[in-house]
Amino acid sequence: MELRHRMKHSITDSLRTREEEKSPRSAVSDDLNSNDEIENEDAVKEEDPLEKLTSNEQNLASPFTQQNVGLVFGNTKIFVQKELLIAVSPVFKAMFSSSFLEGSKEEVPLPGKKLSHFVLFLRYLTPGFDDELSEDNVHHMLPLADEYQTDDLKKRIEDFLVDGVISKSDSITSEQIILDILEAEMYKLSDYLKESIAVASRKKFDSLTKSPKFEEISQTTQSKISFKRWKDIDKIFNKAVKVSPQFIRHQETKVIHGYSRGFGSSVSNEPKQYEIDIKEVGEHLKKYMKEN
Template identity: 30%
Template sequence: MYDNDTNRDSSKYPVHKHTVETTMYDNDTNRDSSKYPVHKHTVEATIYTKIIASSKIIPKLEEESSSKKRMCLYASPDEFTDVVLEVQDHKFYFYRLLLCRASPVFKAMLHSDFKEKDTGTILLHHRPFQDIYDMLRFLDPEVNFIIDIRAAFRLIPVADEFGVTRLRDVCVNYLLQHMDHVSTASDIMNCIFVAERHHHPSLMKAAIGRASRFSSAPYHFHISKLKATEFYQQLQPSTVIELLETKLMDYRSYN
């Protein structure tokens, strides 16, 4: 037997041999073995299975397939959807009640004298598709939305823009709890930048503390790696001073 193919080269594909013992009777079935001879035959089956170059292929394919399925969550209306969010070239069909309960900004759009109240359509072309999609999945009680570091960075600005405080708090708390897992210079500076831009002092303090512990290399090497990130140049001077002073104090305490 071959796995979805024939005449495979056994030198390239692992061989699994299985021995199957069968009991066969001569020209009849269910005979009494005490009266009729029993002939046992051993069948050896050789099965070739395809070698997968990397075990990472399987999770990646599953992830891509799962991602495509998730993209279809709000792609079409159902009997309960009553608002449309247009993001770039996508339309999301969602629920006014969920938007209004979570966001004072959406509530004002849909219940005050704004055009969205009459049209039932909210234009959000200034926001990336994935950010709005993840926010909707977070608001949907039927979806088990799982946050991670990258999503937290992206969603804090979205949550602040639309006043979705629950989403903002979840993202900030996640970063605070997983600060030791923010391991690259770019991610550390991104965390400081997000905290500064969106006024989260507790996150700022934790991120600067993480920056001071970043790498065991000499002080000047620490700073050069942090300065090389795109986020360093966008920080306010006061934040840069606090960062440098904290790192210098931490460096001196260990030397």
């Protein structure tokens, strides 16, 4: 009985040993045990916890690190982590470098900047916030995204503006589309400009040009609006032009009977080669005659 009991324990111990050898954790445990003496001999060097994170993880952790610089707006100041701003903006990177005066300051004045706009801007740059772009805030943040060269945010803003122009399309007034074009030109937003030009090209000439601000649009963009309108209207006309069925039948008859010009056939009696469906032209031209 005692022998069976010992054998049972021996077999159990052997199986446990084999399972531990297979376990991924066993190698780690062995290494930890073997390093106990080394750790007792050598002091463990302290490391910055953020150094153990990937760059993406550092961004996720950034809202919880020490805020180390104040941004001053008149009599009000807000505190931010300058390393986060350096990571997303070459302008902030230069501002906080040792070669600039701001680099050695704990507070940086930002004269001329509106605090409410800058707070929104910072929230979109800082991980951990889920604020959504809206028509109310996007136009305030675009100048800041451009000035501080935060390219990712600027692209997000452009995508939002493009979606807005496409979704509203011809309901956008001439006055508003001119402002959109001027904004796209100022901040060099090519996709936004392209979609705005498309909307402007569908406005009637008097409706679009009556605003004094139209003259502020660059000559290049004015030409693009004109050429797009011209090209699109030509497409409408060309689609409405069809070869006359009477002309086709007349040509077939000439081939069958061997007629040709100069041998008894009269050109004046020939039907017109092309017919134009004026109704179709008018129907398709409607969207290019927006008066709003």
